[in-house]
Amino acid sequence: MFAKDRRRGRGDARGQSLAEFALIAPIFFLLVFSVIQLGLVMAAQNGLVDGVRSAARRAATYRVNEQSFDASIWSSICSTINTELTTRLQTRVIGFSSTRLTRTITYEWQQNPESGEYFLVAHISASYNNPLYVPLVSAFLDRADGIADDQLTLTASEQMRVENPALTTPTTTAPSC
DSSP, X not given: OHHHHHHHHHHXXXXXXXHHHHHHHHHHHHHHHHHHHHHHHHHHHHHHHHXXXXXXXXXXXXXXXXXXXXXXXXXXXXXXXXXXXXXXXXXXXXXXXXXXXXXXXXXXXXXXXXXXXXXXXXXXXXXEEEEOOOHHHHHHHGGGGSXXXXXXXXXXXXXXXXXXXXXXXXXXXXXXX
């Protein structure tokens, strides 16, 4: 009879473990999926920053002069910079779609305070509406950008100086892409 009581006690412990697991499992899985979703968001942000930085490097390599502002040449420059950005994002952002990308490419004249000469600075900025994949976690993250649309808007911007020959006066306003 003593052995029978010991077996019954072990069976009760199994039932207790199952009940405790049933109480703790939703919280545990919510935490696990939260970590996964945040990892995906951070990876997308890193990919966006990398893509914008790469596009800014590409934009800074062009020697911009009067002939560059011709419509055909300028559109070619803008197209190359945009291609650099989207290509980099396709390889770095999981589930990338160019329809969710908004980008701005501009060049700005700035004056060197020491010499008084002018130089160009390339400004690249982008925002990407990153989809949220985990439904319950997205309910918490979705409104972080102010809009409830199952997407989180990520932004990045970069500027780099274009190493042109110095100019004493800016010749013309650089058009934006």
